[in-house]
Amino acid sequence: MTRAPRVRITVLVAVLGIALLLAPGRPGQAHQTNLTNAEVTVAGPMVSYRLTVSAHDLAVALGIPTDLVTPLPMRDFSRRRGAIAAYLQDGLLIDSDAGPCAPDEPEFDFVDFPLNLDLVLTFDCGAPIGKLRITYLLFFELDESHRALGKLLAGGRRIPFVFDSQATEAAFDLSGADTAGGRFVTFVRILILGAEHILIGFDHLLFLLALLIVNARLLDVVKVVTAFTLAHSVTLALAWYGVVDLPGRLVESAIAFSIGFVAVSNLIGRDFSQRWLLAAAFGLVHGLGFYSALGSLGLTGVDAVTTLLAFNLGVEAGQLAIVALAYPLLFWWARQAWYQRSAQAASLLILAVAAWWVIERAFGV
Numbered sequence: 001m002t003r004a005p006r007v008r009i010t011v012l013v014a015v016l017g018i019a020l021l022l023a024p025g026r027p028g029q030a031h032q033t034n035l036t037n038a039e040v041t042v043a044g045p046m047v048s049y050r051l052t053v054s055a056h057d058l059a060v061a062l063g064i065p066t067d068l069v070t071p072l073p074m075r076d077f078s079r080r081r082g083a084i085a086a087y088l089q090d091g092l093l094i095d096s097d098a099g100p101c102a103p104d105e106p107e108f109d110f111v112d113f114p115l116n117l118d119l120v121l122t123f124d125c126g127a128p129i130g131k132l133r134i135t136y137l138l139f140f141e142l143d144e145s146h147r148a149l150g151k152l153l154a155g156g157r158r159i160p161f162v163f164d165s166q167a168t169e170a171a172f173d174l175s176g177a178d179t180a181g182g183r184f185v186t187f188v189r190i191l192i193l194g195a196e197h198i199l200i201g202f203d204h205l206l207f208l209l210a211l212l213i214v215n216a217r218l219l220d221v222v223k224v225v226t227a228f229t230l231a232h233s234v235t236l237a238l239a240w241y242g243v244v245d246l247p248g249r250l251v252e253s254a255i256a257f258s259i260g261f262v263a264v265s266n267l268i269g270r271d272f273s274q275r276w277l278l279a280a281a282f283g284l285v286h287g288l289g290f291y292s293a294l295g296s297l298g299l300t301g302v303d304a305v306t307t308l309l310a311f312n313l314g315v316e317a318g319q320l321a322i323v324a325l326a327y328p329l330l331f332w333w334a335r336q337a338w339y340q341r342s343a344q345a346a347s348l349l350i351l352a353v354a355a356w357w358v359i360e361r362a363f364g365v
Contacts, residue, residue, distance in 0.1 A: 036051055107119070135169050192314060208319070214275075235291075
């Protein structure tokens with residue numbers, strides 16, 4: 001076997017391996033970010049901590065058997081209320097000026113079950129609260145990449161916060177001024193969240209790859225990335241401010257369809273100089289997908305602007321990092337004698353993955 005066929009086979013096998021890795025294991029897997037969402041409300045001496053958690057994550061934490069595909073029966077959680085209460089009380093701690101705040105038994109809300117479970121924990125701090133410290137230790141023992149995203153409501157103010165394995169505490173001064181550096185730290189954490197969202201958002205990355213593999217000229221790459229950035233930034237902002245509100249299943253299905261559409265255009269098209277138009281058109285849909293990671297915050301005013309800016313900057317940083325790493329390979333690949341056939345093979349594989357995602361997301365297979 002000559003060197004050229006060997007190289008060709010190696011590239012095709014690599015592309016197939018990437019496609020198989022991208023194929024999801026359950027509905028929505030391609031967009032899973034391992035997030036919990038929280039709303040913390042302070043009223044006098046009382047603190048209400050409402051936490052939305054993945055039912056599967058909680059099942060794993062409690063030792064409930066799960067294959068992460070079959071929906072869990074509600075009774076599995078109803079029978080373990082004591083274990084859930086103990087897990088929450090060990091992993092959610094609140095302190096005020098007067099010292100540690102005592103938690104009550106959690107309340108359960110199964111409205112989004114079997115996907116999510118809403119848990120409400122009420123803390124009594126014994127006196128009106130001037131300074132508050134939240135310690136969050138849940139789920140990190142299962143996954144160090146876990147994130148908890150939320151907002152604190154106190155005195156008409158909405159303050160965002162993010163917890164991760166490296167930042168498990170947040171302090172708030174409710175008398176008027178935030179803890180020094182607190183807003184900057186939150187800004188950085190949300191920026192990192194945005195970068196991670198694109199880096200593990202395999203559907204977004206596969207969409208960009210499908211656009212770029214048929215035309216690796218630097219100018220065209222710049223046009224595609226710029227168009228995609230501007231488009232998804234527009235719809236991310238529109239969704240953030242409530243102008244656009246579409247069902248999650250519809251958005252996720254449309255994202256998968258966009259990947260398949262581009263793959264088909266790769267197979268039947270001849271002129272790929274206007275790929276940036278596809279990037280712009282479908283980038284509008286992808287922006288709604290990015291919003292899924294931030295939708296629960298419900299911030300207003302300056303907090304909304306800075307949070308949106310931080311997340312969007314993170315998304316763009318992650319996207320540029322991926323393109324910078326991938327472009328040299330694309331540049332080399334486009335100059336090989338076997339490029340055309342291997343690009344078509346890659347498009348067929350991308351189409352197969354996209355078709356599966358459409359079926360999975362639209363029909364919950």
